[in-house]
Amino acid sequence: MQTESLKDNIKKQEILGALEEGILCINEKFEITEEYSSSLEKIIDQEIKSGQTFISLFTNRVPENIVNNTVEYLNLMFKDDLDEETVNELNPLNVVEFHFENRWGLWTSSKYLRFRFNRLLRDKKIAGLIITVTDITKQISLSKKLEEVEKETNKQMEWLVNMLHVEPPLLKEFLDVSELEMQAIDKDLRSAKDKEQYDQVFNKLLRFIHQLISNASLLNLKFFISKIKQFESEVRKISDKKEIRSGDFVPIVIQLSEIRQMLQDVKVLMNRFKHFTESVRPKRQFEDGLIIRAIANLVQNLSTDLGKEVQFNYTRFNSSAIPYSYQQVVREFLIILVRFSILYCFEKPDERRSANKSPEGTLEIETFSTSRVFGFKLRHDGRLIRIERLLQKSIENTEAEIQEEKHEVRDQLGAEVIRLLFMPTTATTSLSEAEYSQEIFNDMEVAKKKLKMHRGKIKIIFTSENYCEYTISLPVK
Amino acid sequence: MNETDLHFFIDSTVNYFEEVTNEKATAGIPYIKDNEPVVLEYTGIIGISGKRKGSIYVTTSENMLSTIAKVILGLKEVGKEDIKDLVGEIANTISGNVRQAYGSDFMISVPVVVEGKAKDIKLPDNIQSFVIPITWKDFKLFLVVCLE
Numbered sequence: 001m002q003t004e005s006l007k008d009n010i011k012k013q014e015i016l017g018a019l020e021e022g023i024l025c026i027n028e029k030f031e032i033t034e035e036y037s038s039s040l041e042k043i044i045d046q047e048i049k050s051g052q053t054f055i056s057l058f059t060n061r062v063p064e065n066i067v068n069n070t071v072e073y074l075n076l077m078f079k080d081d082l083d084e085e086t087v088n089e090l091n092p093l094n095v096v097e098f099h100f101e102n103r104w105g106l107w108t109s110s111k112y113l114r115f116r117f118n119r120l121l122r123d124k125k126i127a128g129l130i131i132t133v134t135d136i137t138k139q140i141s142l143s144k145k146l147e148e149v150e151k152e153t154n155k156q157m158e159w160l161v162n163m164l165h166v167e168p169p170l171l172k173e174f175l176d177v178s179e180l181e182m183q184a185i186d187k188d189l190r191s192a193k194d195k196e197q198y199d200q201v202f203n204k205l206l207r208f209i210h211q212l213i214s215n216a217s218l219l220n221l222k223f224f225i226s227k228i229k230q231f232e233s234e235v236r237k238i239s240d241k242k243e244i245r246s247g248d249f250v251p252i253v254i255q256l257s258e259i260r261q262m263l264q265d266v267k268v269l270m271n272r273f274k275h276f277t278e279s280v281r282p283k284r285q286f287e288d289g290l291i292i293r294a295i296a297n298l299v300q301n302l303s304t305d306l307g308k309e310v311q312f313n314y315t316r317f318n319s320s321a322i323p324y325s326y327q328q329v330v331r332e333f334l335i336i337l338v339r340f341s342i343l344y345c346f347e348k349p350d351e352r353r354s355a356n357k358s359p360e361g362t363l364e365i366e367t368f369s370t371s372r373v374f375g376f377k378l379r380h381d382g383r384l385i386r387i388e389r390l391l392q393k394s395i396e397n398t399e400a401e402i403q404e405e406k407h408e409v410r411d412q413l414g415a416e417v418i419r420l421l422f423m424p425t426t427a428t429t430s431l432s433e434a435e436y437s438q439e440i441f442n443d444m445e446v447a448k449k450k451l452k453m454h455r456g457k458i459k460i461i462f463t464s465e466n467y468c469e470y471t472i473s474l475p476v477k
Numbered sequence: 478m479n480e481t482d483l484h485f486f487i488d489s490t491v492n493y494f495e496e497v498t499n500e501k502a503t504a505g506i507p508y509i510k511d512n513e514p515v516v517l518e519y520t521g522i523i524g525i526s527g528k529r530k531g532s533i534y535v536t537t538s539e540n541m542l543s544t545i546a547k548v549i550l551g552l553k554e555v556g557k558e559d560i561k562d563l564v565g566e567i568a569n570t571i572s573g574n575v576r577q578a579y580g581s582d583f584m585i586s587v588p589v590v591v592e593g594k595a596k597d598i599k600l601p602d603n604i605q606s607f608v609i610p611i612t613w614k615d616f617k618l619f620l621v622v623c624l625e
Contacts, residue, residue: 060584060586062527062584063527063528063581063582063583063584064581064582064584065580065581065582066582068581099526099527099530099584101524101526101586104522104524104586104589105524105586105587105589106522106524106532106586106589107524107525107526107530107531107532107586110526183511186508186509186511189506189508190505190506190508190610192505192506193505201506246503246504246505246506246507247484247487247504249506249507250480250483250484250487250507251480253483253506253507253508253509253607254478254479254480254483256509257509257605257607260509260605261605
């Protein structure tokens with residue numbers, strides 16, 4: 001008899017040992033009985049001792065509310081008068097995440113497990129429960145991943161359609177410049193401690209926003225512009241508060257982290273589709289049109305805003321001659337110079353008429369290139385502003401050329417003109433002008449850095465009282 | 478992590494100082510943690526898992542901890558062990574408060590205390606971390622929150 005029982009036990013252990021699923025039995029005190037499959041320990045990654053309570057398996061593995069619900073559920077499972085199937089619908093462990101920690105108690109990984117419970121009847125009374133444990137991590141992870149991919153794909157498709165027309169080096173430059181600006185903002189956020197510094201941070205933030213919108217507009221990245229505009233309204237809402245506390249910056253910090261994540265995602269997407277975009281993106285003609293269209297729109301909108309009339313001439317501007325790596329910097333400088341000219345140099349039609357000029361000003365752009373240099377010029381027939389006049393008086397020649405780092409006086413005057421380009425004037429006549437000047441200042445600072453980075457040069461030439469020409473030259477790599 | 482979470486951590490930390498020392502602490506502008514280490518002399522780390530995963534840690538100087546310990550314990554001198562316990566307790570209290578607010582599907586580990594200036598504290602790579610600078614008296618403390 002004893003031998004038969006021993007044989008039965010061995011057989012039972014063999015069967016339990018061969019099972020892939022975890023199987024165990026618990027009594028009405030929720031204690032684990034002697035019979036459990038060896039794979040159970042592997043699944044839950046812990047040693048089991050018979051007599052140990054089932055609930056103890058969950059210590060530090062699942063949240064307290066699930067443990068509490070499990071106790072309640074087990075109590076119901078042991079109630080003879082309750083229907084097993086109905087109670088089973090309450091099973092809190094149908095899918096449960098098991099958390100695993102490292103030796104310091106810090107979470108490292110998770111497993112998804114399914115626990116199924118069946119009553120074990122003896123003389124029509126519930127003697128215990130048989131519990132089957134299955135590792136469904138792969139299944140759950142896969143469905144979670146699919147869900148994420150589906151969500152991501154929709155977003156990425158929208159972005160991709162928007163990015164396809166953009167030259168990868170331009171996009172890369174946009175991402176790099178934005179990242180650099182974000183780092184600078186982060187640095188400022190860290191050091192701001194009082195109201196004065198908070199104001200400075202807000203100014204920089206708004207400048208950063210304008211820069212981003214301007215750059216993203218040039219690349220026609222609509223999804224990005226929309227996100228930044230959302231950020232701008234948040235920043236403005238906070239900066240308008242009478243009293244600003246450090247806690248008010250929380251939404252800004254959160255949104256900055258989202259923008260950073262967006263930039264990161266775009267970078268990943270760009271790398272993934274680099275070759276694809278090269279083969280299917282619209283060709284240069286489209287992009288050439290884009291830069292001219294962007295500048296023409298700017299001339300039109302800004303001159304209308306400021307009540308000025310400006311004729312834009314770009315017949316000698318060949319955008320296909322712009323080297324890929326300079327496209328962004330050329331666009332930026334053109335925008336800045338156009339803004340500067342319309343804002344400060346062009347007079348309103350009445351003023352021009354009184355000065356015996358055509359009521360409509362002329363703004364011309366052109367490109368030039370040699371084997372060593374690529375460059376472009378911007379010429380306007382607006383009035384020369386004070387600093388330009390000063391500069392003119394000091395130069396005896398009818399045609400003077402001011403180049404940075406040439407002669408001391410010229411240096412100084414040239415630098416003053418450049419500085420004027422970089423700084424907002426105090427003589428603005430309206431709020432909108434003030435806003436525009438702020439933007440010029442914002443954009444120019446970044447563009448100046450870029451020009452330096454590319455070893456480029458800026459020259460300002462005056463040929464007469466009515467004529468001013470800016471020349472930007474960049475070395476051909 | 479969203480605005481509410483971050484506000485909650487800030488308030489929870491500031492309140493801790495006020496409750497324990499009767500002296501207000503001020504929070505600086507939070508920022509996103511980059512590769513630059515944020516570690517001072519003593520660090521208390523708490524692991525978070527459950528519905529949301531990640532970890533938080535507080536890191537500060539021995540001087541700050543010893544000053545707080547003296548206030549709490551009413552002693553003139555405090556030992557290293559008291560200081561170590563305190564940094565763990567600060568982390569524990571902050572995450573405990575958060576757990577209370579977020580409910581019981583939020584699990585927190587026992588605090589791990591790191592003594593000495595470690596190179597950095599390893600946080601999950603795939604989750605963005607925020608640094609909240611806290612000033613109490615003239616002392617600095619950083620709360621680093623890394624939460625899904």
